[in-house]
Amino acid sequence: MKKYIFTSLLFVLIFTSCNKSNISSTEERLDQRVDSVIKLMTLEEKIGQMVLYTSDWDVTGPTLKSGYLDDIRSGNCGNIFNAHTAKYTRKLQKIAVEESRLGIPLLFGYDVIHGHKTIFPISLGESASWDMVAIEKSARVSAIEAAASGINWTFAPMCDISVEPRWGRVSEGAGEDPYLGSLIAVARVHGFQGNDLSDSLSILACVKHFAAYGAPLAGRDYNTVDMSKRVFLDTYLPPYKAAIDAGAMSVMSSFNELDGIPASGSKYLLTDLLRTELGFKGFVVTDYTSINEMVNHGIVANEVDAGLLAIKAGVDMDMQGEVYFKYLKNQVNEGLLDVKLIDESVRRILKVKFMLDLFDDPYKYCNEEREKRLVYAPEHLEAALDVAKKSMVLLKNENNVLPLQKGEKIVVIGELAASTRDLLGSWKAAGDWDFMKSTIDEIKLYNGESNVIYTEGCKKMGEDRSGFPAAIALARRADKIVMVIGEDWEWSGEAASRTSIKIPGVQTELLEKLKTLNKPVIVVLMNGRPLDLSKESTLADAILEAWYPGTMGGKAITQVLFGDYNPSGKLTMTFPRTLGQVPIFYYEKNTGRPLYLENPKYKSRYIDCPNDPLYPFGFGLSYSTFVYSDIKLSTSELTENGNLEASVNVTNTGGVDGEEVVQCYIRDLVGSVTRPVKELKGFEKIYLKAGESKVITFKITPDMLAFHRLDMTYGTEPGDFKLFIGGNSRDVKETNFALSVQ
DSSP states (O other): OHHHHHHHHHHHHHHHHHHHSSSSHHHHHHHHHHHHHTTTOOOHHHHTTTEEEOOTTTTOOOOOOOOOOHHHHHOOOOESOOOOHHHHHHHHHHHHHSSSSSSSOEEEEEEOSSSSBBBBHHHHHHHHOOOOHHHHHHHHHHHHHHHHHOEEEOOOOBOOOOOOOOSGGHHHHHHHHHHHHHHHHHHHHHHHTOTTTTTTOOOOOEEETTTTTTOOGGOTHHHHHHHHHHHIIIIHHHHHHHHHHHOOOEEEEOOSSSTTTTTTGOOOIIIIIIIIIIIIOOOEHHHHHHHHTTTHSSSSHHHHHHHHHHHHOOOBBBBOOOOHHHHHHHHHTTTSOHHHHHHHHHHHHHHHHTTTTTTTTTTTTHHHHHHHTTTTTTTHHHHHHHHHHHHHEEEEEGGOOOOTTTTTEEEEEEEGGGHHHHHHHHOOOTGGGGGSSOHHHHHHHHHHHGEEEEEOOSSSOOOTTHHHEEEHHHTTTSSSEEEEEEGGGSSSTTOOOOSBBBBOHHHHHHHHHTTTOOOEEEEEEEEESSOTTTTHHHHOSSEEEEEEEETTTHHHHHHHHSSSSSSOOOSSSSBBBGGGGGSOOOOOBSSSTTSSOOOSSSSSSSSSSSOOOOBBBOOBBBOOOOEEEOOOESSSETTTTOEEEEEEEEEOSSOEEEEEEEEEEEEESSSSSSOOEEEEEEEEEEOOOOEEEEEEEEEOOOOGGEEETSSSSSSSSOOEEEEEEEESSSSEEEEEEEEOOO
């Protein structure tokens, strides 16, 4: 019987492939192939396609189900995550294809967030490059290595906008801005999926976490999200939409609730918005056990009801929770659930498997020779080095203490300087820190062992000060002091929220003591979130934000410190002066009593701190300096069917070649609802030789001025606008124009 059914399935697939002339489109051919499989499936096998279990190779959640091999064999599990290497995935795929009744191939998912084996900077760091080509290349390399290691699905990109540095998962995102976040989401989807999902080096992207996961109350992971619909649609939704429009074929529901409904049970999010309004055609997978967790939310009484709520909301695949596996069959048999809903979910999942070409070649991702050739390929390491350098942000450089000069006597201090594991950051996938060189190893290699002294000085955590005397003594012998400080890698990422965003332990205390030596002090930061650097910014002569820069991070830090690469990164999240300013972001709105009022007391301000941040959105220095001319407009009146051009002349007035991110912002002065004081509407990253000038022009069109108006329709309103161009959101040139309706 089993042989007959499997032969029938193959016959149907071959038949539908050979009769393409009778079908009008590729989409229809695909749908027919999917339907031909569904007709052969039992209810249990259909539900099996809606199940995703973790293997025991890696654990990324609190529970682990045993017996998944038998589930694959019986058709009760159609998808596996946390399994990789070509050899191991071949073993599992062989069970699915050759031992299950219908031989339906498995999807293999993994958290390839910022690299698979070759690890790139954390996503927040990558976003600071403002370089879409480099970011897309990072995702492409990640896809190639993952695909070569048996993986065909990644749980990325994370499209969650966040203005909350206490939330550890800001490390996985693109920062606070919806426009920049949308462009980065598109770049990552294109990088992962390539031009054709059937390509054996493309992998399926997954848009996460749908939706608004980046705004948890108090910055605490998994916490409630509560915001107006207007804020959600204008600020938080755009990157998800951009990723879907770019062709992403899977979406992950988030852990949080929105408007009182957990995302995995929200019909508004997963059906009305995602499918009907945004036109999403792929499948929805939950985050880890989020169906089960709806019981804890208090929206359902038990897991039975949770599963019913989830599938009716639009969840196609249950990650690790076993809810669908346990309860859907009985709910269909009892008349509580229409089997058509199950068929629709299975149809979406199988369609993606066909798009990946898994039915025709289920072992296409299981080539061990290719895996050996592509993992850690030299060109991949070179790409990781390039992105790491572009991601670093120079926050301070008094008296041009950087770049370091080759041959200078340097003391390097800090546990993080000798750590390879921390260079990888959170979600390091299959990255191997034993493969890498540390920052101190690279500095010694570059500057010569005799010119570099290293001492730990203190740990990144804890109160141990026993290393202070040795660090101070060695620092006295050096020309310059380089101190590598920051957070332990586990202090950012999932389940890593903080109530303080200061540098932990006694690292800053040691920095204070080193400052008294009256020698130039350079701080290199390793961290996964904006930090409170109010004290460090007064102590250090130079600060280089390196993030967690990845496999080639030590070399990248070294090349930036010594000027082989002129830093060009710009912040994509605001750095506050103190935690009390959080949330702080550049696109805030004015109040009825704004700061610029002459009244000394009754206005929106702090009595113990300025309103403005320590380092604003878009900020980043260079070893060069860039001067902007005044803005020239092609016209001061923008018509509803026209455009205007805004131009500035940018000159590199420094002594070295460098890159600058020229940023364009707009403010709508009067609206039917209040509008932000600035919104990023364009940018261009340019390279200028020393002394060179270039005219940069931004084209402004009416659609760039649209928003959700008072009646919640989306569009523009006539009136006056300000336009700003500069090197960050604070230091800008400005001019005025008007939008008219004829």
